[in-house]
Amino acid sequence: MTNSLSVIILAAGKGTRMQSAKPKVLQTLAGKPLLGHVLDTCNDLTVAKTIVVYGFGGDQVQSAMDTRYAHLPITWVAQTEQLGTGHAVKVTLDELPKEGQSLILYGDVPLVSCQTLTDLQAANTDGMSMLTLTVDNPFGLGRIKRDASGNIEAIVEQKDASATEQKIKEINSGIYCVDNALLHKYLPKLSNDNAQSEYYLTDIVKMAVADGIAIAAIEPEHTFEIEGVNNRQQLASLERTWQGKLVADLQEAGIQFADPARVDIRGTLSAGQDVFVDVGVVFEGDCTLGDNVYIEAGCVIKNANIGNACHIKPYCVIDRTEVGSGVDIGPFANLRPDTVLSDNSKVGNFVEIKKSVIGQGSKVNHLSYVGDAIVGTDANIGAGTITCNYDGVNKSQTIIKDKAFIGSNSSLVAPVTIGESAVVAAGSVITENVENKALALGRARQVQKPDFERPTKKSK
Numbered sequence: 268m269t270n271s272l273s274v275i276i277l278a279a280g281k282g283t284r285m286q287s288a289k290p291k292v293l294q295t296l297a298g299k300p301l302l303g304h305v306l307d308t309c310n311d312l313t314v315a316k317t318i319v320v321y322g323f324g325g326d327q328v329q330s331a332m333d334t335r336y337a338h339l340p341i342t343w344v345a346q347t348e349q350l351g352t353g354h355a356v357k358v359t360l361d362e363l364p365k366e367g368q369s370l371i372l373y374g375d376v377p378l379v380s381c382q383t384l385t386d387l388q389a390a391n392t393d394g395m396s397m398l399t400l401t402v403d404n405p406f407g408l409g410r411i412k413r414d415a416s417g418n419i420e421a422i423v424e425q426k427d428a429s430a431t432e433q434k435i436k437e438i439n440s441g442i443y444c445v446d447n448a449l450l451h452k453y454l455p456k457l458s459n460d461n462a463q464s465e466y467y468l469t470d471i472v473k474m475a476v477a478d479g480i481a482i483a484a485i486e487p488e489h490t491f492e493i494e495g496v497n498n499r500q501q502l503a504s505l506e507r508t509w510q511g512k513l514v515a516d517l518q519e520a521g522i523q524f525a526d527p528a529r530v531d532i533r534g535t536l537s538a539g540q541d542v543f544v545d546v547g548v549v550f551e552g553d554c555t556l557g558d559n560v561y562i563e564a565g566c567v568i569k570n571a572n573i574g575n576a577c578h579i580k581p582y583c584v585i586d587r588t589e590v591g592s593g594v595d596i597g598p599f600a601n602l603r604p605d606t607v608l609s610d611n612s613k614v615g616n617f618v619e620i621k622k623s624v625i626g627q628g629s630k631v632n633h634l635s636y637v638g639d640a641i642v643g644t645d646a647n648i649g650a651g652t653i654t655c656n657y658d659g660v661n662k663s664q665t666i667i668k669d670k671a672f673i674g675s676n677s678s679l680v681a682p683v684t685i686g687e688s689a690v691v692a693a694g695s696v697i698t699e700n701v702e703n704k705a706l707a708l709g710r711a712r713q714v715q716k717p718d719f720e721r722p723t724k725k726s727k
């Protein structure tokens with residue numbers, strides 16, 4: 268256990284500038300709460316203990332995270348008054364192991380990478396390492412003071428910095444890896460005798476230097492890894508930066524985006540070769556695309572797997588759906604959860620499908636609702652077909668067997684089975700099972716009155 272790693276995530280800040288009823292760390296980036304990003308990154312490291320320091324909206328934060336991260340036990344520590352970053356870490360001491368090391372992270376700095384944190388931990392050979400960065404505009408941030416030989420001496424906050432110190436361009440990210448023994452030793456000794464009357468975590472650097480500890484500093488690979496979120500503008504700007512990175516990685520893997528700036532990935536996306544994604548497409552949750560998938564403008568695709576050579580026409584919503592190969596969908600199709608579209612099937616415009624299987628080569632091309640249905644292979648569901656799956660209380664199933672043909676504007680009142688190669692006449696209301704190869708007509712017989720005399724206008 269001596270070298271075990273703990274993580275302390277500071278998340279007590281109120282986030283006043285977000286102008287939100289939600290605690291800041293629950294604001295979402297790429298569809299996931301800011302704090303969720305940090306916890307997911309910790310999940311990829313080998314962490315013995317995860318401590319989150321909460322303040323404002325603690326109940327909301329805990330319930331949101333505990334459901335999402337049930338697999339990752341979080342130790343919650345309250346910081347009732349926000350007296351500074353040093354105080355925030357100090358309140359964890361009762362929970363913090365005496366041995367091992369801690370990464371100190373922030374609930375509102377969502378994008379620090381697992382690799383950077385691994386490197387930071389590796390850099391901590393003498394007790395303390397930190398992430399720093401040299402920037403053009405260091406205003407507002409803590410500056411790294413180094414001695415003549417380049418060794419870190421201290422961190423000085425903007426508000427405490429002299430004119431000379433303000434010229435330093437190497438800034439403190441606020442992210443550190445510190446031996447727990449040092450945290451236990453230094454934090455109780457912090458004072459708030461500074462320009463902001465706060466307990467500065469940064470003061471532990473001076474204390475370590477006084478103890479002869481050499482402080483290591485590394486830089487993150489990407490600037491966005493240390494960027495924090497304080498207002499809506501910063502959140503939106505970090506979102507765009509992150510989307511840019513996700514899209515660039517996917518381009519490297521071979522996906523063609525019509526416009527890399529007009530696609531959003533709120534989860535994970537993996538794709539085969541020669542995939543094309545047009546503008547305005549949103550991917551949510553975990554999605555996979557096969558080879559040669561072609562997705563047109565404005566589609567929302569969520570937790571879906573889409574097979575090779577599928578063509579998704581504009582403005583489709585595809586949610587928790589398994590799509591085989593060579594399937595055509597849309598435009599304007601609404602595929603709801605637990606839908607399976609088998610190979611070479613077709614779903615056309617203004618078709619809603621819910622919790623149904625559409626067999627190989629079957630077609631539902633126009634204006635239909637198919638719910639709780641199992642459709643065999645090579646069946647044709649005519650325009651305007653409705654599976655009446657709900658009687659107001661219970662849901663019932665419709666079974667449509669291979670090669671069945673459902674005429675346009677039919678209502679199939681479930682539970683009902685349409686046999687293999689059976690035909691349902693257009694405009695039917697089908698309430699009884701139809702045998703294989705039968706023709707079912709469930710509509711009024713047409714009446715004809717010959718030589719019908721059309722009314723004429725009455726004269727007054």
Ligand code: UD1
Nearest residue numbers: 277278279280349350351352355373408409439440441467
């Ligand atoms: C801190 C660093 C500064 C660094 C900067 C990077 C200190 C004293 N300064 O400054 O050197 O350049 O981060 O962004 O550490 N928090 C709590 N409880 C508190 C105070 C803060 O949980 O009592 C949390 C906040 O929610 C926030 C984070 O800690 O997520 C940083 O706090 P903030 O006051 O914004 O620190 P800075 O002044 O930016």
Ligand code: CA
Nearest residue numbers: 351352463465
């Ligand atoms: Ca501050």
